[in-house]
Amino acid sequence: MTDTATLAAEVLREHRESIDRLDAILVFTLxxxxxxxxxxxxxxxxxxxxxxxxxxxxxxxxRLERLSREADLDPEFARKFLxxxxxxxxxxxxxxxx
Numbered sequence: 001m002t003d004t005a006t007l008a009a010e011v012l013r014e015h016r017e018s019i020d021r022l023d024a025i026l027v028f029t030l031x032x033x034x035x036x037x038x039x040x041x042x043x044x045x046x047x048x049x050x051x052x053x054x055x056x057x058x059x060x061x062x063r064l065e066r067l068s069r070e071a072d073l074d075p076e077f078a079r080k081f082l083x084x085x086x087x088x089x090x091x092x093x094x095x096x097x098x
Contacts, residue, residue, distance in 0.1 A: 030085075033085070034088075034089070034092075037089040037092065037093075038092065040089075040093070041089070041092055041093035041096045042096060044093055044096075044097075045093070045096040045097050051090050051093035051094045051096075051097060052090050052093070057086050060082060060086070061079055061082055061083070064078045064079065064081075064082045065078055065079055
């Protein structure tokens with residue numbers, strides 16, 4: 001390998017290691033988030049509260065879009081991501097009511 005190729009391979013390896021660490025952070029963060037939403041779901045089921053809260057969901061989407069702009073992340077991607085998470089949380093909450 002040339003010096004340039006060796007350097008590129010090393011930089012690529014470092015980027016991939018960083019991505020792997022970030023993926024692990026995402027997985028553990030999502031796991032913690034779902035533990036919290038499961039607790040919310042149990043509380044809602046115990047008190048016959050609706051599984052969805054559209055007003056809160058709208059506020060959260062607005063908040064995430066604002067944060068994504070601040071972080072230089074595509075707000076549309078952030079909105080889709082949060083909508084997916086919200087739909088999973090609601091699905092879990094509905095299952096708890098059954």
